[in-house]
Amino acid sequence: MRDKLERLIAAYEELEKKMMDPGVVADPKEYARIAKEHASQAELVAKAREYLGALNDIDAAKEMLHEASDSEEKEMLQQDISENEEKLPALEDEIKVMLIPGDPNDEKDTIVEIRAGVGGDEAAIFAGDLFDMYGRLAQARKWKVEVLSASPSEAGGYKTIEFKLMGDKVYSVMKYESGVHRVQRIPKTESQGRIQTSTATVAVLPEADEIDIQINQEDLRIDTYCASGPGGQGVNTTYSAVRITHLPTNTVVQSQEQRSQIQNREVCMQMLRARLYEMELEKQQAEQGANRLAQIGHGNRSEKIRTYNQPQDRVTDHRIGFNGTYNGVLLGDTLPSVIDALAAADRADKLAKAV
Template identity: 50%
Template structure:
C-alpha cells in the first residue's frame, strides 16, 4: 500500500505543476480534466501526509521513552497510545479511499421482483419483499415509485418493477440481486404444513440516455388496453405499452398509468436499465474471464437469503449470517446485512487492487 500511496503523491505533485503550465491553462478541456484528477487525489494525499506526520511523532515519542529525562519519558508514554490509535484510524481511512470505486454506486436504481416457485404464496412473498425495500428506502430518506406491476387476487405480485431514487441507492441495494427463499405456512394451506417458495430480485443501476444509445429501428412498440385481476379491462383506451428490443429480445410492458405517454416513458427507462446492465455484465466477463461472485455484481440465479418464519430467522447464505426478529427485517431493517455485504465487497476490491 505504501508504494501505491507514494505513487499517488508523486502524481499529485506532478498535477500541481501541470495546472500552472501556460499550455494547460489555455486549454479549458485539459485544464478541467487535470483539475478533476487533482481533486480526486487531494483527500488521499492529505490523509497520507497526515499519516506520515503521525509516524514521525510516534518515532519521536519512542525515542523520548528511551531517553534520560524521566518527565519527558512519562509524557511520551501518555501520548503514544493516542498517536497509535490515530495512526490506525488514518491507515484504515486510506485503505477505504484506495478501494477502486464502482462507477454506478451513486446511481438511482430500478428493482425488479418476480414470483418464483410456489404459486400464490410466491406472489405474496414478492409483495413482502417489495414492502421491505420500500420501508428500507423510507428509512434512508429515498423516494420510490412503482413503474410496472402485475398483481394477484390475494394481494401478491407476479412481478413488480419500481424505481428507488436517492444518493448511493445502488451501492446499498446492489447485493440484493438473487433468489430469496421463504419458509412458512401459506394462508392458502389448510393442513398447517410449511412450504418453501421463492422470488427473484434484480437491482439495476438506472441508465441515462447518454449511457445507452437505443436505435428506434431496433424497437417494436405495441399498445393495448390495460387489464386488471382476472384479465378484465381497466381502461377503455389503448394506454398500455409493450416494447420489444429486437436485437436482444428484451420485452418490457408497462400498463399502470392511464397515459400511454407515461407508460412508454416508464417502459423505456426499464429497457435502458436492462440494456445497460447487460452491457455492464458483458464487460465484466471480458475483464475477469468469468462472472464475479454475488458480492460485486449480483448473480440472480443464486439463492442468497432465506426467511424462515417458524424459527423467526433470516439467513444470508453469502455471509453465513443469521439474525432473529424476522418481522423487523421485513419492515426494512436491513442495515446489518447491507453493511456486512459492503464490507465484503470492499475487502474483495482491496485484494483485486493488491492493497493489503
C-alpha cells in the same frame, strides 16, 4: 504510502482551485462534475492528512529527541512518538479500504424487478412482502419509490412488479439484493398447518443514462394497448399502455402505470436502458474473467441468496452465513444490518486482493 498520499492531496487541492476558476463556475455541468469528485475525495483526504500529520510529528519528535538533554523532555517526546506510532496501523487500514476503487454505478438510481417464482399464490404474496420490505428500507433512507409496472395476483402480492428507487447511493445498497429469495412458512390459506417453500426473484439494475447506452430507434418495435385494472374512465378505452421490444436482443419492457402514453413510453425506455446496460456489464465481466466475489456473487437471478424461515424465526444470507430474525429482516428493521455485513465482506475481499 507517503508519496501516494501526497499526490492524492495535491490532486484534491487542484480540484479546489478549479472550483474557483471563473471558466469552470460558468459551466454548470463541468462545475457539478468537479464538485462531485471533490466531495467524494473529502473523507479520504482528511484521513490522508491525519496520517501524514502523524508521520511528520514522529519525524519532528525524533529530531528533537536527538537534541534533548533534559530527561523529562525526552520522556515527553518519546511518549509523543509512541502515541503517533500507535495511530498509524489503524489509519493505514482505513486508507487502504478507501483507496479500493468504488463501483461506478453506486451513485445511480436503481430499477428493481421482483418476480414470483416457485410456489403459486404464496410466491406472489412473498413477492409482495419483499416489495413492502424494500419500501420500508426506502422510507428509512429517504429514497423515493416509483412503481413502473405491476402485475398483481388475485390472492395478494404480485406476479411481477418493477419499481424505481431514487435517492442517495441507492445502487450501493440494493446491489446485494439481486438473486433468488426463498421463504419457508405456513401460508394463510393452508388449513393443515404445513410449511411451504416458495421463491421470488429480485433483479437490481443500475439506471442507465442515454450517455451510457445508445439505442437506435430502428431497433425498436413499439406497441400500444389499453391499460387494464383500476384507474378511472381512461382504462380500457385509451391506448395509453406501451410495450417496447428491442429487436437485436429480444428484450421486452412494458408499462401501463402512468397516465399517458408518452409517460409510459418514457418509463419503458428507462427500463430498457437499464436492462441493456446490465447485459453490457455482464459481457464486460465475462470478458474480464468474471472477477466478482465468490461469496457475494453477482446476484444472478439463478443464485439463491437468502432464506426466510418463519417457523424458526430466522433469516439466513447464504453468501456470508449471516443470520437475523424473520420479522426483523422482512419488516425492514434489521435488513440494513444484513446489507452492512455483505458490504463489509465485499470490502474485505477486495482489500485482500489489493494487498
